[in-house]
């Protein structure tokens with residue numbers, strides 16, 4: 374999959390993406406990442422990408438033309454891509470969720486537009502961007518961090534990017550639940566023992582224990598996630614067991 378980010382801070386995106394999972398995915402050719410700087414598509418000596426808003430008011434806005442030319446270059450650089458989407462990162466967009474990312478992990482090319490200043494000339498959003506996506510109900514100074522979040526979160530869903538194919542599938546939110554707790558060596562830390570079942574070698578029991586913890590942790594930390602979810606009879610009874618065990622632990 375190919376990601377293109379329109380940004381006036383290309384180094385910010387490239388330097389961060391070249392670390393860890395995304396860095397390896399790019400180096401191994403599993404993911405392509407290109408940046409397009411609207412400043413490179415200006416004709417004045419100051420490389421102006423912003424201007425004052427009509428009607429007055431604070432701040433500056435990103436101008437239409439440098440953005441449009443940068444976008445055209447991003448599109449032209451990958452003419453073979455058929456399944457292409459242009460997304461403006463914006464606090465006014467739909468919230469970025471695991472489901473949204475899963476749905477878009479099959480695109481050939483995802484072009485992410487990172488705004489700065491007070492945002493973009495509205496005509497660019499209306500005519501060029503299919504969707505707006507938001508990190509949440511708060512405002513940050515630029516869309517680069519949102520673009521990096523998306524590049525990272527989608528990359529880890531792509532075949533071959535994570536060492537273990539199952540790893541992403543077991544993460545929180547993939548099946549509407551939170552992940553179960555995990556433990557590593559040593560067996561006792563701060564007088565706390567690793568749950569015995571994890572040392573038993575009984576894979577069936579370990580799987581069931583993990584599902585119970587997953588249900589229980591979701592119920593404890595994010596009960597809202599369970600509201601729209603239909604649990605199977607087994608899941609219901611595991612959750613009941615978790616609640617009883619929790620009560621017993623607290624006494």
Ligand SMILES: C[S@@+](CC[C@H](N)C(=O)[O-])C[C@H]1O[C@@H](n2cnc3c(N)ncnc32)[C@H](O)[C@@H]1O
Nearest residue numbers: 462463464488491492507508512513514515516
């Ligand atoms: C200071 S913000 C502009 C906010 C805009 N005036 C508004 O209130 O809707 C500058 C840029 O940061 C990015 N940004 C800010 N908050 C964001 C969020 N919650 N999610 C994604 N991008 C965001 C957008 O690309 C935006 O153009």
